[in-house]
Amino acid sequence: MDYHQHMSLRAALEWQIEAGVLDTLGETPVDRYAVPAAPEQPKRAARAEEANPVDAATGAPMAAAAADPVAEAQQMATAAQDLAGLQAALAAFPHCELRRGARNTVFADGTPGARVMIIGESPGREEDRQGRPFVGQAGQMLDRMLAAIGLSRAESVYITNVLPWRPPQNRDPLPDEIAMMRPFVARHVALAQPDLLVLVGNISCDAGLGKRGITRLRGSWTEAYGKPALPMFHPAYLLRQPHLKREAWADLLSLKARLG
Numbered sequence: 001m002d003y004h005q006h007m008s009l010r011a012a013l014e015w016q017i018e019a020g021v022l023d024t025l026g027e028t029p030v031d032r033y034a035v036p037a038a039p040e041q042p043k044r045a046a047r048a049e050e051a052n053p054v055d056a057a058t059g060a061p062m063a064a065a066a067a068d069p070v071a072e073a074q075q076m077a078t079a080a081q082d083l084a085g086l087q088a089a090l091a092a093f094p095h096c097e098l099r100r101g102a103r104n105t106v107f108a109d110g111t112p113g114a115r116v117m118i119i120g121e122s123p124g125r126e127e128d129r130q131g132r133p134f135v136g137q138a139g140q141m142l143d144r145m146l147a148a149i150g151l152s153r154a155e156s157v158y159i160t161n162v163l164p165w166r167p168p169q170n171r172d173p174l175p176d177e178i179a180m181m182r183p184f185v186a187r188h189v190a191l192a193q194p195d196l197l198v199l200v201g202n203i204s205c206d207a208g209l210g211k212r213g214i215t216r217l218r219g220s221w222t223e224a225y226g227k228p229a230l231p232m233f234h235p236a237y238l239l240r241q242p243h244l245k246r247e248a249w250a251d252l253l254s255l256k257a258r259l260g
């Protein structure tokens with residue numbers, strides 16, 4: 001087991017503990033007296049062949065068909081022809097362990113086709129419960145920020161996250177989780193066709209720009225997923241650091257000016 005598998009399993013376990021799981025019970029009772037004896041272990045040679053398969057004709061070792069989650073994500077995302085197809089593809093994507101602990105796949109909210117698309121980090125507890133991004137305290141803050149420049153999710157903004165599943169205890173997404181979700185985010189942008197992107201917080205900048213450092217990045221227009229993009233402080237960060245609202249206000253005015 002590598003480091004990431006270890007951390008994912010550990011995170012899934014912590015999530016279950018946090019969710020209140022006390023016992024590991026199956027849904028149906030098992031009669032242990034009726035369970036057949038475990039099958040005999042295969043001989044050592046057969047096991048070795050399984051681990052290192054060989055071509056039956058030539059006897060040459062065959063390349064292992066290891067799943068590549070990023071390549072598979074790319075393939076599934078590219079195949080999606082519209083937002084509904086992309087949502088279905090995400091819901092069917094099997095490689096991200098976070099999905100096991102999540103109640104919902106949180107896809108998007110707001111107005112598809114809006115000029116502004118906001119990309120956040122990952123769902124929190126409330127978003128996971130409701131299945132919509134930015135509906136908790138940070139979401140209410142985001143709504144207030146948008147309203148201050150005359151925008152609203154009901155009419156003029158489309159909102160999503162880099163990760164559609166809540167990480168346990170709201171931990172930061174791991175690099176491989178971001179990497180396997182990035183093709184879906186890129187396709188999401190291509191299908192939603194916004195004029196502008198707002199990347200809120202470090203994880204969103206990491207996925208869209210390949211770099212972090214929101215204090216340095218914020219307020220400077222750049223490009224992500226082929227669109228003009230404005231990095232901004234995450235509303236949750238502004239709730240913790242209210243003295244930064246002045247910078248956030250400057251960024252909102254920059255967004256408003258860009259929209260004309």
Ligand code: URA
Nearest residue numbers: 120121122123133134
């Ligand atoms: N923070 C995010 O980045 N996204 C949400 O949906 C909620 C909180």
